[in-house]
Every structure is written in structure tokens, then in C-alpha cells.
Amino acid sequence: MNQPPARSHPSADRPSPHFGSRAVSARRGGVHRTSLRRGRWLGYLFILPALAFYLLFVIRPILLTFQYSMYDWNGVTKATWVGFNNYLKVFADPTLYGPVLNAFELIIFFSFIPIVLGLVTAATVRRIAESRLAGLARTIVFIPQVIPLVAAGIIWSWLLASNGLVNQLLSAIGLGGITKAWLGDFGTALPAVGMIGAWVQLGLCTLLLLAGMSKIDASLYEAARLDGAGPLREFFSITLPSLRQEIVVCVTVTVIAALSSFDIIYISTQGGPGNATLVPGLQIFYLAFSENRVGLASALAVTLMVLVLAVVLPIQLLTKEEKA
């Protein structure tokens, strides 16, 4: 019962299909060697366009950012080499590392809430899978994912304004006493932008989890029911363990979104009030484009990248161990 059902994951039951292993088997066989080798080069040829774009638009900017982080540069005139000084500044200045703490707080809203709510939503939608309502529910939940983040930011800054819909609803149900300008209050600004993030991420998580759920063998549920399990027991003993892969994907994607958040915050609060919602992405932008300190901005960007990797990679390793 605890064993997750067999999954059709490629790496689980056969060697991973990268080119190295294919070459080995080809050499071992010795038959059709030439044609296989040609096939191998042909393979490279197929990935070439994608590889070129990847090198040009992903790897090259990363390397250049690292290079810039070694200089004191305003973006236009000749730069001066400063070595790792920019990195020392990043770790010494609280206005530079402070935003990182805000970003970690955002993980609660960008990751934890959407995944928990996503599980509940997906389980509910699955229960009503036969009805027309399910399709509608899926669409509604997924819409935030389709809307550009900038638009989401604008919509929510209206909703959360002091005379916005949120406060109007609160007043209508007699909670007029707690209404406030949610994005302009030191105590509520970060949770408020966090909720915008939760709203956006919920659709992605729900859809991923729903897809995962549809792959669970229905006979497992049947067996559980025969053993007398209720819906809750089914959820915790079958659904949840079966969704480990999907949950890890959700955690990875949403944690990255939280740590490198920019769009929503830039539109709704610009880091205010009083730096309460300042995140590293925004700080990098301000350093590079309003203060023209490209070197320092690059150093913070590299630090952020390492930080994201440091948080996300262990999550990946964890699942691999679990699988073994």
C-alpha cells in the first residue's frame, strides 16, 4: 500500500538515452557502426539550433554577468577591475542582503500555500471529474498562469487599494474595521504581494498535480476502499505519495519564482513601503539601471543565482534518494 505505483519514467527502468551510452553499445556490437556514428553526429546537428540559442541567450549572459561582477562599471565608460570587492559589499551591506530575507519569506506564499491549496483543489476537481464543472474549475484556476505577471500586478494593486474590491467586500460583511491600504502598510505589504504570487502559482501547481493524479492507477483506490479507507485515508496513503515527483517540480518552480521574483513586486509596490517588499531581483534592477552600478548589480545577481541553486539542488537530490 505504501509502495507508489510503477511509473513510466524513462530513467527508472532503462539507461538514460544520452549519446554516450548509445555509442558504447554501438562499439560493443560492432554492427552498423558507421551508420550509428552518423546518427550520433546527426543527433548533435538536431540540437544545434537549440544549443546555439542556449549558448547565446543563457550561457553567454551568465558568463558576462560574472565578468561584470569583477568590475566597477557604470555601463558605458571604461570599467575598473576590482576583483571580488563587489561580493564583499554584497555580504557586508544590510541594504543588499536584507532583500534576500524578504525573498525567503515569499517562499511561504509562492510555494507552500499554492501547493497545499493546489492539492486540495486538484483532489476536489478530480472527485468531480465527470461533471462539466471540472473543466470550468480547471480553466478558472489556470487563468492566472496565462495572464502576464505585469497585468496580475496591476489588477491586484487595484483590488488591494484602500477603496478596492477587497476592502469593499470586507466592509460589506461588517469587517470595515480591518480595511486598510494592504500594499501600503508596513505589516501587510509583503504578505499582500505574496498572496498575488500565490494566486498566480496556484494554477500551475493545480494543473501539475491534477495531471499527476490522473496517472494514478484507479485500482489502487478501489483496493483501498475495499480495505475500508475513507477519502482522507485515500488522499494521504495513495494520492500524496504518488504525487512526489509532481510536488517536487512544483516546489522547484515556485521556490525559484519566489527567490527571483520581480514583475509582481515592481508593478504593485516597487519595493515599498520603506523597503518592506524589496527583493533581490528588484534591488539588482535598481543598482544596474537607476544607480548605474553594473558591477555591484552583477555581483548580487551571481549571488542570487548561487543562492537559488543552493536552495533548489538539495530538493532535487532529496527526491533521487527517496526514489532509490
Place this chain on the structure above:
Amino acid sequence: MTHNLARKRTALVALAASGAFLVNACSAPGTTTESTPQASTQTSSSVQMTCGTDNITMKGYFETGFPLPKALTDEFTKQYPNVTWDIREDQFAVITQNALRVLADDPPDLMRLPSIQQAAKAGVLLNLDEYATAYGWDKWPASQLEQLRVNSAGARGDGSLYAQGLNYSLTGIFYNKELAAKIGMTEAPKTLAELDDALAKAKAAGITGIAQFNGGATGGLAFPLQNLMAAYGETAPINDWIFQKSGATINTDSNLKAVQHLQQWIKAGYFADDVNSLDYAAMMSRFTSGKSLFIFDGDWESGNFDKTMAGKVGFFLMPPLEAGGKQAAMSAPLTFGVSAKAAHPACAAFFLNWVATNETARKITVEVGGSHPMGAQDAYMPEVDANTVTGQTLAAGTKIGVDNGGMDFIANATSSIYPKSWTPNLQKLVAGEVEPDALLKSVQTDYESQIKG
């Protein structure tokens, strides 16, 4: 074996090539060498003072949402048909973020500029000294152009001229006449105490005193704050601080009194209670829909108020401590510069001079822009109805000229002092998270570290 080696070699070459392509041979980024601003060595006689007779296309880079520059360039083409304009427009924030790079890589002949200090220092902005001498701009009231000068030490306020204005704007207090009548305010307050009194009466009548914007990265409480600073103290030390004169400090006794006064207004509830989430557009919509007695704003809205709220809006300068005392206001040229690499710098200078001297141009400047044209004191001024907001702001400009009370904006001291220091600190002041003395100390610390870089 040979085959393998050849393959390895190909791979190595490919790797090396892609490596070089990836890191650009690892040389230091940047092209031009940083130059300290230098006085021009050419004499004025060598300067071309026309746009010539050949057909030319001037490249302009203007701010979206402000019709004045376009109105002026259209009129210019009417008068000089051989000159046409290729104009690109962007939001002010976008211009701010791209100014240096645009001036260096895609040089416009005429560009709306946020601040000139860095661009002048980087050597991407044309030194206008020789044109200033040739056209006699140096004979205009010195205060008009001092904000556009950068000296050899990189400080603003004196030295070479690096930009011109299409007009110069003036800030003060706009009030809603209907709301003012409700609280018995029949004329503009003459002293700070009278202004306090009006605010108290509005509060008692349930009217929002000042729906000032202070949300996001735009701390609009800097407007009333600087006005209070000038009411409690002199304008010269404030300008010195903005221009980065050595030893200048914002942390003075009179400024402390100003911040304390602002804090009293906050504590008394004279500002809208959601002031920390209001942006400029929200402030304008509250004021024009009659939900705010006062706003601190500039004369760039005069024409707008005359159109949309004709007869319902009044304007006054920040009242002094004592009746009849000197008054001050933030006043800044609508700054336009020429790229050091511009294709038609002489025509750009000719245009700037035309804006300040041509009668039609000055008329457009007042009617479309709502602000005072640049130029000599005795230059032509179009007739304006004194009862309109435009009329009132122009008259206020004259008073500021007489009192020598023009100041640059404290938000312009460094490129990031506004979003990174004034704004968060003023938002904290509203939330009660910082006290006046700590606010000034914090801003001064940020200022010093930003200048140091």
C-alpha cells in the same frame, strides 16, 4: 586514431571559438574612457548658429505624455521646413534607466534628460558653453541655468553648461476652491500657521487635507517636506546639498524643524490615511474628483486644471513663517540635452535658443506647457488671464524670482537618493517607524555613500 585526433582537434577549436565568443576575450567592458568635464576650448566665432539650408532630420528622444516638446518641434518645422523630426517617446522611468546608454550608443540630437551629472561625467553629453556664449544664454538670470551646470569636480550648480530647458517649472500648493469655501478659506494662507489652521478645519469637517502620493518608489511627501524646509530655513544650503557641494549636509536644525512639522501633520491625520499606497495618478484622480483640499504639485498641471476644472482650482506658494516673508519653491528647467555624438548639434542648439526667444514658441510654451519660458527677464510674455491656474502659477514664478527662492528638488541630489532613501524614509515616517532626527541622519548617510559610490 588520426580520425579520433582530428575529431578532438575540431572539438577543441569549436570549444575555443565558442569560449571566445562567450566571454568577448575577457577584456574590461565599456568603450569610452571616463572624462572629467572640461571647459570647451573653442571660441564662439567657430560655432554654427543656424540649421543650414540642407534637408536634415533631427533625432529626438522625448517623454511620453507631455505634449509640449512635440508642439514646439512641429512649429519649428513650420518655420524651418528643411528641418524634420524623428521622435521616439518613452516613459520618464525608461528614459532615466537608459539615458547613459542611449546617449552613447544611439545618440539623439535632442533628449529629455532626468539628471545630467553622470552623463556629463561620462563624457556622453555635449558641452554647450560655446553656444551659450554665442547666443547670449549666459546673460539670462543665472538661476535659470545653474542646475544644468557641472563643474570639473563633477558637482552641479556651477561650471560648464551641459543642458538647456524648454521651460522652467514651479511647484507649490493647489487647492480645491469648493472645499476651501466649505471650511471658510476664502483666500490663500499667508503664513504657515494659517495653513495649519486650514488643515485642522478640513480635518474637523471630515475633508481629506492632502491626498499626497507617497506609495511605491515615489515618496511625494518630499514635496511638502522641502517646502517646509524652505519655510524654516534658507534655500542656499538646500541647493548646496542637492548640487553635492563638499561638506553639505541635510541634517540641520532648520531641516529638523521641517521634518517635525511634517510629522505633526501626519499625526494629526491631515494626509489621506492610505498615503503610503497612493501613486501620482491616484493623487490626481482624488484631487480632480474633489476628494482632497490641497495637493503639493507643479505647474505642469496648470493647463490641465484650467481645462478640466476651470475656475475651481487655486494655487499658492508655500506660505512663510511670518506674513510677508520670503517665499521659496522647487523650480527646475524641463531639461533637454544634446548627445556628444549627435549628428546635428548646432541645429539642436539653434532650436533650444529659438524656444527661448521666438514669440510663437514662447506662447506655445505657456499655453501647452503651463510653465514659464526660459530666457531673458525682458523677453516677450504672452497674455494670460490672471484668474486661471496658469496665470496664478506664472505670477508665483515672478514672486520666486524676486525673492530668489528657486530650489532644485531634494530628490535630484543623486540618481538613487529618491527611490532608495527619501521614499523609504518618508514612508517610514508615515508609519511611525522612524523619528525626524533619525530620518535626516539616514538620508545623509545614504547620500554620502551614494556619492562615494
